Amino acid sequence: MAFKIIVCAKQVPDTNEIKINPETGTLIRDGVPSILNNDDANALEEALKIKDMYPDTHVTVVSMGPPQAQEMLFECIAMGADEAVLLSDRAVGGSDTYATSNAIASTIQHIGEFDLIFAGRQAIDGDTAQVGPQIAEKLGLPQVTYVEEFSISEDMKEITVKRQLEDGYEMIKIKTPCMLTAIKELNEPRYMSMGGIFNPDKKIKVVSAADAEVDLTIVGLKASPTNVFRSFTPKPKGKGVTVEGDTEKEIAKNLLIDLKKKHII
């Protein structure tokens, strides 16, 4: 029987490319590319590595977002995923992490049986790291987050992972089915392949909340315990001074004199 892996992925704006307009203090989002979230690429890569070893493995990428998130799912397929499912519905708009995890958990249940869910630790637009664990809670699965090494027993029943801590790591054994969240140390995501790009058997399925049998009372803005009270940009810090000097030595001296003068050193 095929080993079934679900990979949770999100399309995000490349926050490295976002800049602040210094005059207005607002975000410049024009021309900012949308990308497959970094940690999610690591989650997908690890699933594909399992598939490399055990070709009978089936990898389904699940996402929630607007229809243009299909571009990101196309990239996942081109990397080697077997299929992709996008939950796209206005009814799930405005969801916080709790409502989002309800929607994605329902979609995963709709897809059917699975042995393993791999998600990225967090998405670079929100940085919450909450949706993975909350999907796991909703589905009643054990979880390990911050996974930086992964191995699986030959019978595909027992997983051993290295979980990163700030001051070291833990080695953890966990049985399938379970939820793991990946960090960048886990692997180096592969590039898209021509075979992946041109494989006509691989499909991206876009589903509505009704298609995926999502309970509308537990998703969307109204079902979200948290909401945004205010949003704003940080106050731009006043521009400082340029340290002058004809040589590097002179610049260094002028810097240190000023730091001394202001009792900073």
Add this chain to the structure above:
Amino acid sequence: MANINFDEYKNIWVFVEQRNGKLMNVALELLGEGHKLSRDISDETKVCALLIGDGIENLAQECFEYGADCVYLIEDEKLKQYTTDGYTKVIADAVNEFKPDIFLYGATHIGRDLAPRVAARLKTGLTADCTHLDVSVAEYIKFAEENTTLNTKSLNPEDPNKNLKMTRPAFGGNLMATIVCPNHRPQMATVRPGVMQKMEPVAGATGEIIRIKPEISDADIHIQVVEVVKSAKELVSLTDADIICSAGRGIGDASGFDLMKKFADKVGGVVGSSRACVDAGWIDHSHQVGQTGTTVKPKIYFACGISGAIQHLAGMQNSDIIVAINKDPDSPIFEVADYGIVGDLYKVIPEIMAEWDNAEALYDATTK
């Protein structure tokens, strides 16, 4: 949670994370923050530490000294080692029994694993990685006017609403959002380590210890922690450092960090890094400053060859003094720098090192 009785929910809880019988710094920071918030709620509001483990009762004393009014103590040999399952179960049970109004966790690798799971089980909200908290609207207005571009005209300083206002960066620090959880309890947040202020400890402070007998069995825990390894690598204490010498892509390659190490040693600082260098494998991630690394606020932050990607700025722009060294005069780092040096870091840093001990004499010479 349609029929929630808000009056039942009282007090501020802090998950005081301990590892190997030692409290995490952020736990003490949160007790200090909890104390501050409690005064803005009511005189009866208590700050309670939730202490979980095995054989860790002695840590209650430290909690009292750093601002806890009471300690809820849950001890069991099955809780000696942190597991998501075990801790989620006993915490959710305790919350259902004692009903805290506010519940804070440190945004550590453990706090960020645990809190979302607890929130989902309790069907309440959770705000991640907060950098500022308020209950009083007047205090929130004060914070917003000092630090943000928010127009506060729509807010009334007399507003008696005491909902927790949880402020956090989003979009890599480009945007700030204040999140509320108005209709669910407890109001939960994880808080960035290094941001909140510890209280001055009061030696000999005491308080009530409330023991909770956990209902936990082996069947509740679905993972097996085989071993916990403390990293042998040199511990980088970015959050405690007075001076941080940080390098970015402009350092060129891994060997550039040899210079940074010497620089840091000379000025009594520690070495920091942008994400780019960590991603390139030039230095360990424990050195990373920024939105996905460590948030720092040293007295002096030397940003060397760092362009100033927004994620990086989010993690260091509250430093007292920022000195930026970069070849490109248009680098965004110069927008936040107090001192900008346009030049080659490989030429500038050795000169700063050479003159560092002469600073006093150089300054004296200018005053004569």
